[in-house]
Amino acid sequence: MAYKLNKKLSSLKPYDPITGEYKIRLDANESFINVGDKMSDNLAKAIAEIPLNRYPDPYASRLVKEFANLYNIDKDCVTAGNGSDELISIIAGCFLEKADKVLTFTPDFTMYDFYSHLYELEVVTIEKNRNLEIDVDAAISYINRHNIKAIMLSNPCNPTSIGLAREKALQLVKGVDSLIILDEAYMDFWDESLIDIATEFDNLILLRTCSKAIGLASLRLGFAVANPKLTRALRAAKSPYNVNGISQAMGKIILKDREFIQQGIKEIIQSRDALYNGLKPICDKSDKIIKIFETRTNFIFIKTDYAKEIYDKLLLMSIAIRKMGGYLRISCGNTEENEKVIDAFSRILS
Ligand SMILES: *Cc1c(COP(=O)(O)O)cnc(C)c1O
Secondary structure (H helix, E strand, O other), X not given: OOOOOOHHHHOOOOOOOOOOOOOEEOOOXXXXXXXXXXXXHHHHHHHHOOOOOOOOOOOOHHHHHHHHHHHOOOHHHEEEEEOHHHHHXXXXXXXXXXXXXXXXXXXXXXXXXXXXXXXXXXXEEXXXXXXXOOOHHHHHHHHHHOOEEEEEEEOOOOOOOOOOOHHHHHHHHHHOOOEEEEEOOOHHHOOOOOOOOHHHOOOEEEEEEOOOOOOOHHHOEEEEEOOHHHHHHHHHHOOOOOOOHHHHHHHHHHHHOHHHHHHHHHHHHHHHHHXXXXXXXXXXXXXXXXXXXXXXXXXXXXXXXXXHHHHHHHHHOOEEOEEEOOEXXXXXXXXXXXXXXXXXXXXXXX
16 A cells, blocks of 8 residues: 555645746845855854754743844743744644634735645635735624634735734734734834734734844744743744754844844845835836835835736846736845846836
8 A cells, every 4th residue: 555645745835936046036035135254254153163962052042032132022032933934833833723713814925824724724814905904903803703713914014015003913913812923024124013012912922033134044043922921832832952053153143233233124125215216117107017015124016917927027137036926026135136127127118
């Protein structure tokens, strides 16, 4: 008898990011800023001192302390993850039980649905409105009528780049008994975070990542902020050495360098605005573009019925962006990269 994969695995496809050699990579919302030479030297020294034969700190305590210092929160309410992606997986797998209902809004970050399916949860989706906003009143009423166990959402949202104001996010958290997984992966680019009060609620897990604004996608560092009871459960449920020693050592040093982080965020926001301001008049003039959305993140979201055509033409010019159904998502890059993208759009759409 041959071994057969179960149904959920046999229909699963491995994650397939763009892998070709493209000169300009604006497809993954990474930061275009790498650490400088001086920082690189410091990091190399720190790595050389790691006892590689020993397991790392299971709770990444010193890293967590630097994260908590940076955001001025209590370190005892923070759990480190191997990217926030791992934390989403742990929450879906451990805080919920088979067939529990998880609510997501669409469009939103696809990993919420992915992990929910993997853990055999029932995913219920609410469509966002035409402006890709969430109607919080309607959502609360729906959630309370349908026995929803958890709600996962990103704010500001990937891929829409739209933000939910702090008051609205707060209304959602207070309006339901369900567990809210509030993914603030891009909140360093906006100022409507709930991170300062996240631990006051018994139903909120707030997620942050070092992969976007802080520019450390390669290290895989994410954090969950939640009250002590939820934090205890998260720490108990995660695998013991989930954040490797090299990432802990490097992350700790970089999170301490506020100047690097603040300056980086400033540059990324400037870049994002330059990209938006360059694309906006071109998009507004073109009848192939339905809408270019205002952005609270480090990327631009565009609605168009010609997404595939534009995407393919950009690839031919060695520019990689993301195509998602009838939408395009373009991460901001350095000045030269942005100019090339704007120029390419202008040529493709004229
Ligand atoms: C990029 C992203 C993540 C993943 O972050 P990692 O820490 O790199 O795993 C999580 N949520 C959203 C909304 C993202 O866009």
